[in-house]
Amino acid sequence: MKFKQKLMILGTILSATSFAGSIDYLSQQDAEYLAHPAMVGKIGVSGAYYNPAGLVWLEDGTYIQVNNQTHLKDYSMEYNGEKFKSDKASPAVPSVQIVKKAGDTAYFFHAGAIAGGGSVAYGGGIATFPEIVGSNPLFGLIGAEYVGGSTIHGQSYYVAFQGGIARKFNEAWSGAVGLRLVDAERKFKGEGNFEYNNLGGKLGSGKAKFDIDSERTAFGASGIFGLNYHPNNKFNLAMRYETETKLDFDNKESKLRKGFIESTGSSVLGDKFYDVVLGNPAIKQWMSEGSGRRNLPAVAALGASYKVAEKTTLLASGNYYFIKEAGDDLGNFDHYDNGYEVAVGVDYELNEKWTLMTGYQYTNTGANEKTYTDTDYVLDADMYSMGAKYKYNSQLDLMGTYSFVQYKTDKNLKDITYKKRVSAIGLAAIYKF
Template sequence: MKRIFLFVLVICTSMIVNSASIDYLMNNSAAYLGNPSQAGIISVDGAFYNPAGLTQLEDGTYININGLFSGVEESMNLSDKKFDAKDYPMAPSFNLVYKKDKSAFYLNTSVIAGGPHLNFKSGVAGLELAAQAFNKLDPLAGTVRALDAELKNGDFEGENRYYQGIIGGTYQLNRVLSVSLGGKYVYSVRKLEGDAEYSFYKGNPIGASINGNELHIKSKREADGFGGVLGLNIRVNENLNIGMKYDTPVKLTFDTNATEDKKMYIGALGKNLGISDFYPTYKDGYSGRRDLPGVLSLGISGKVNRFTLMAGYNRYFNKAANIDNVDYDDGNEVNFGLMYDINEKFTWTAGVNFADTGAKKSSYNDVEFSLNSQFYGTGVIYKHDEKNEFTFSVSYIHYDSENGEDENFLAGTKLEKSKVTYKKGIIGMGIGYTYKF
């Protein structure tokens, strides 16, 4: 058993340590925050992580409820300006499992993808870059009649949430193998509301041609879709388990409803300019695909005395998905964890996860920057008795700060996103409760 476990560890560590997809969230339970290596574990949380392993539970009906609390900060730094937002979201999840003899049936509801509600009270970097781009068009730049366009005030709010429901069944084929099949429904909403106010010199020829100095948008994108979940569990022996799961892609066609009652008319360019020109997917009437990609999860757990050691790998097939027509590489994820049985009632857990979303620098903008990350978690499982179990966990996610990539703007100018440093940081806490009937 030890040889098999070490072999899988070698395979995992030999891969490039990438991770997570663009939208997907794997933190589906309090147990995950204490140990992100869940794909090879037998537990009620397996309704999401390893549904094929549910037939290894004792006969009975299980209810599992989780509350995941986070402190989130995202920021964009441009020269001496910092555009930042903080939020303290809570994401619930619920698992229901019924196991009898060789069969098990399960239900999972959760927030499967997206992020927190963020309010950038001083605006966002992209609109400041737009002012800089207009100044580069100014033939009188550096003179007393320079345009000197500047973002004076901004207030941006955004939120992405994808809600998921899964229902499925598991069957034990023999002593070693069990399989699972499930279906899922996803409803998703992406919101953006923003205001921006510019200042500029009206005595400049470009400034004289501008009518208006404020922008406003309130936009909502909605989509829903269906997918499937396939699972396989290999119970090698009582101490060694291997879990596999494949989530099929979910086709999501987002339709946008927006109001944009304030724009600026740039006479020198013969163009109305609004916030949706920077974020075209939030333009009223826009319809386009932003799919959830297929995900392959592999995990192994091995028990050695009081220790249970875990390793896992997730592959996100971003290249095969249409994600707002943006070119992403596939994402990958490698994680390791351990559980230590302190006594019959308490178990200590810990784990790490290394992630690369597959997002390229060219994809970074004010409403999305999917940064690579390193996840660290620990927690305690308290088994009060045969019917009641509690999970407490904490985690910290460190994100690699990255600069963006310049992109074309108007009249051959560029938005110099290479000057913008994108940053994130998250502290999480999870509370879970499982009751067995």
């Protein structure tokens, strides 16, 4: 059985979407993150991902947390007054955490989508198509224009399994070490149509068809290290470091050149269309020339929680992404700065049954106008979150959460404007044996 197929044991369909994190990373690894993204300093079953060293401070027992997130997405790009939109939702984004705590030791496991841009479907193509025509002298010479096409489908998800062990050093300090395995897949499929009219038709006219079906795959591993300081029941401080994940992508695509040659009826003209389109960075990364390393950068995370009153706990955390140091054969990260996130949150115990949660996060992706392409762009964002946890009984907790993410509108150097909005609903059940 293939590695990523094993996640189907969860009984759900993986369709991740990127709305928090930097580069390809997804920070929202469970439903609780959607209630307050300041998770790094918190002690709980979610620590199987966010704070593994803090798991030793749980009560003894075996815990299972099953999560699902539903993402409602509105992505758009605009060029020269023409808009291209994708509103394809991701109804099922599953993840699971398992923790076994006994004495001074805890074992942890987490499975989910660690990175990726999710699933999108742009009706009528993408803004790169008319931009290529408008900016290329050759297309101007032959009178080429983009006349539309079928929906462009994109999909990017990185399935991850991670596990490890946490151990108390003394009455205040604990540490953790773990291993993550990542199976990455990126797909780009669709069609677009161009028309050309050489010198008023004197040298021929016709159509040229953009037809692509690309799949990029890679497998990698990374180490996870954690420290936790828990001097009393009010204060907790935690740190997590993840090493860079080497991902050497193999790119398979065979239809693009053939489609241009067959539609124009000329190997010469077809190759000219192919060469011009291939020169665009939004397309080049999906061809065989796009094979090579696109590593996930190392990450450092720091967080704290403090119980300021009997019923109120304050949370704060941050993630830092070492993008500039990440291995990249394709130039994807050439103009990036290192990215970061800062988040705050509040837990309020309304009564013995209900806990209310809320939080905010700011994401600086490290991206800028030199980095954006239609098939690879990440935007800075503000994330607003809320949720509630219900203690059904001594063994079972239920959780419902919601986040709204407002992205910064931005343009690339080719004057293509990018916009995003995402709403997410999270549901979780936590059972203790």
